[in-house]
Amino acid sequence: MRKRTLSIAAAIAAVLTTYVAAAQTSASAADGLLSQGRPATASSTESAAFPASNAVDGNPGTRWSSAFSDPQWLQVDLGGTATISSVVLAWETAYSRTFSLQVSPNGGTWTTVKANVAGTGGRQSVAVAGSGRYVRLLSTARATQWGVSLTEFEVYGSGGGTPVPPTIPPGAVRVAEFLADCPYSHRLPDDPIVFPNMPGASHMHSFFGSTVTNAHSNVTDLLNANSNCNPSIDKSSYWIPTFYQNNVPVEPTTGIFYYLGEGVSDALIAQTRPLPLGLRIVAGNARATGPNDNTISRWSCLHAGEVGSSHDFVTCPAGTMLEAYLDFPHCWDGVNLDSADHKSHMAYPVNNACPASHPVVVPKLRQVMRYPVNGNPAGFRLASGPGYTMHGDFFNAWPEDEMARRVNDCIRIIVKCGTNGRP
Numbered sequence: 001m002r003k004r005t006l007s008i009a010a011a012i013a014a015v016l017t018t019y020v021a022a023a024q025t026s027a028s029a030a031d032g033l034l035s036q037g038r039p040a041t042a043s044s045t046e047s048a049a050f051p052a053s054n055a056v057d058g059n060p061g062t063r064w065s066s067a068f069s070d071p072q073w074l075q076v077d078l079g080g081t082a083t084i085s086s087v088v089l090a091w092e093t094a095y096s097r098t099f100s101l102q103v104s105p106n107g108g109t110w111t112t113v114k115a116n117v118a119g120t121g122g123r124q125s126v127a128v129a130g131s132g133r134y135v136r137l138l139s140t141a142r143a144t145q146w147g148v149s150l151t152e153f154e155v156y157g158s159g160g161g162t163p164v165p166p167t168i169p170p171g172a173v174r175v176a177e178f179l180a181d182c183p184y185s186h187r188l189p190d191d192p193i194v195f196p197n198m199p200g201a202s203h204m205h206s207f208f209g210s211t212v213t214n215a216h217s218n219v220t221d222l223l224n225a226n227s228n229c230n231p232s233i234d235k236s237s238y239w240i241p242t243f244y245q246n247n248v249p250v251e252p253t254t255g256i257f258y259y260l261g262e263g264v265s266d267a268l269i270a271q272t273r274p275l276p277l278g279l280r281i282v283a284g285n286a287r288a289t290g291p292n293d294n295t296i297s298r299w300s301c302l303h304a305g306e307v308g309s310s311h312d313f314v315t316c317p318a319g320t321m322l323e324a325y326l327d328f329p330h331c332w333d334g335v336n337l338d339s340a341d342h343k344s345h346m347a348y349p350v351n352n353a354c355p356a357s358h359p360v361v362v363p364k365l366r367q368v369m370r371y372p373v374n375g376n377p378a379g380f381r382l383a384s385g386p387g388y389t390m391h392g393d394f395f396n397a398w399p400e401d402e403m404a405r406r407v408n409d410c411i412r413i414i415v416k417c418g419t420n421g422r423p
Contacts, residue, residue, distance in 0.1 A: 031085045035076045035135070035155035039271050041334060042066065043073045044356040046147055052359075053271060055153040063092050066139070066147035067356060074153055075136035075334070077273065079161020079404075081105065083131045084113070086156045088123065092149035095121040096139035103132030106400060108276040108337050110136060119143060131159075172423045173416035176261025176269055178406045180236075181419055182208040182229035184251040187242055190215035193280045193342055193393050203241060203286075203383040208255040210237040210397065219278040222397035230419045235397035238367065240324075241286065241384040245373050252369040253321070259363040261411040263330065263349045272361045272411045273332075274403040275396045280338045281346055281365065283328040284391025286384040297326045297390035302370055313377035313387040322371045322380075326392045330364035331355060363411055367392050 035056050042052035042064060050065035056076055066072040087101055101114040113130035121143065135155045139148045185207045188199075192215055195201035199215040207213045212225040217237065227235045238257060242249050261269040284297045291311035300309040300323045301316035308314070309325075316322050329346040331354035336345035347358035354361055373380070382389055396403075402421070410417035417423055 031156045031158065033154055034078050034082050034084075034157055034160040035153060038079060039077045039273060040064075040153070041075055041271065041273060041360045043071070043334070043359055044069075044147075045359075046149075048353070050149070051267075051271075055150045058152070060090065060151045063149050063151045064153075065092070065094065065149040068142075068145065068147050070139070070141055072139045072142075072148050073136050073334075074150065075107070075134055076153060076155060077107065078133055078135065078155065078159075080159060081131060081133050082155075082157050082159035084128050084135060084155060084157040086125055086127050087114075087135065087137070088125045088152070088154040088156065089119075089137065089150060090123050090152035090154070091119065091121045092151055093121070094142070094144045094146035094149040095119045096137075096141065096148045097143040098141040099137055099139045101126060101128055102136040102138055103130045104134040104136065105132050106276050106278075107134045107273065107334070108278065116140075133160075168413055168415055169423045174414050175416040176272075176411045176414040178259050178410045178417040178421050179419055180209070180229045180231065180234045180257045180259075182227070182234070182238060182255045182257060184208060184255065185211050185213075185228055187249065188214055191239070191393065192217040192237075193282060193338070193395065204249075205239040205383070205393075206242045206249075206251055208238040208240075208257075210235055210395075213237040213239065213395070217395070219395070219397055222395065223399075231421070233399060233402050235399070237393075237395040237397065239393045240326075240367070240369065241382040241389065241391065243369075243371055244381050244383070246379040247381075250371055250373055252371050254370065256368040256370075258366040258368070259406070259411070260366055261363060261414060263352070263364055264354065264361055265352045266414065268353060268361050269414060270412050272363060272407055274400065274407045275362045275398065276332075276337060277396060277398070277400050277403075278337045279332070279362075279394075279396040280342065281328050281394045281396075282342045282391065283326055283365075283394075284389075286389050286391045288385075288388045291388045293388065297324065297388070299324055299387055299390075301374070311388045313380045315377055316374035318374055320374050322373050322377075324367075324369040324371070324390055326367045326390060328365040328367075328392065328394060330362050331358035332360040332362050333358045334360040363407060365394055 044067035
């Protein structure tokens with residue numbers, strides 16, 4: 001009797017083993033590896049030899065390694081909204097003693113799906129339940145005196161983006177660029193970034209793009225309003241101090257806004273992240289007391305290169321126009337859509353790389369304004385003061401999928417695109 005009982009038990013165990021194995025196989029088939037080869041960024045790197053991209057390249061012989069401080073983070077863009085079921089961390093010797101896992105729809109706002117996880121070192125699998133386009137490992141405490149280091153950061157689940165790798169068309173101009181051509185829209189003494197909900201608190205500004213921008217504007221207002229940009233899908237708002245000639249306002253013939261991949265190495269251009277929806281950036285110095293207070297904005301003459309450029313107004317020959325150029329910072333801290341001084345969340349590159357405090361490369365915005373004036377600049381001024389006080393504000397309201405497509409098809413592969421985001 002005992003022998004038979006054991007046989008039945010063995011048979012039942014065999015059936016259960018088969019069932020469990022089948023269930024595990026089914027689950028594995030449903031939950032694919034979503035992160036491999038996707039754009040990855042990090043709070044810092046130990047050196048250029050250990051970039052964030054090493055953690056998602058499928059090669060266990062490479063690794064990402066952070067600076068030797070806490071906290072640190074590593075995140076990956078899955079290319080589209082995904083349902084996340086697990087995250088596998090292949091730790092190098094320097095691992096995290098305590099960490100959390102977070103998800104985000106836009107790379108700017110984060111939800112914790114697993115908090116205060118104890119790091120084990122080695123290969124560690126963590127079950128999670130959440131959804132988002134971006135997944136972040138947030139290390140709060142290191143286990144060693146070194147940084148934290150991963151040979152692989154694997155995100156499993158379903159969904160995510162499946163973009164076809166863009167091809168470089170024959171004859172394409174190899175410049176990383178797309179643009180928006182946005183005429184003047186309206187004037188107001190408002191600034192929804194520096195003086196939000198305070199109408200009339202600012203000097204006079206000239207607005208471009210969104211036709212509704214005022215002191216109360218938020219990203220939802222912009223997305224739901226009309227834009228005069230070409231392409232009209234760009235719902236962003238751009239504004240500058242109004243220009244005056246002999247105290248009469250003069251508006252630019254148009255505002256051209258270039259989105260560029262430059263100022264960093266080609267390897268970092270290939271990792272450029274889309275500008276997050278709602279990001280606010282201010283460039284230039286409205287309070288400059290002299291030309292040396294501002295090395296970002298510059299004035300020149302259209303079709304008169306012999307005049308050169310200056311931080312203050314220049315004298316343009318008859319038949320030409322006065323031009324203003326302004327480059328915005330394009331290294332983001334990866335967390336904040338704005339900051340108390342409206343500048344600290346962004347930085348300019350140094351030595352063809354973003355500083356460790358602002359590790360995320362986004363497209364560089366360059367605004368070009370052309371004014372139908374020339375001759376003696378004695379009667380020229382800005383609402384903020386002399387020419388060297390030129391500054392610009394940008395409130396990003398590009399639809400997320402459109403911004404992502406242009407970054408993928410124009411910036412990362414270094415191709416010059418037009419206003420339609422095509423070569």
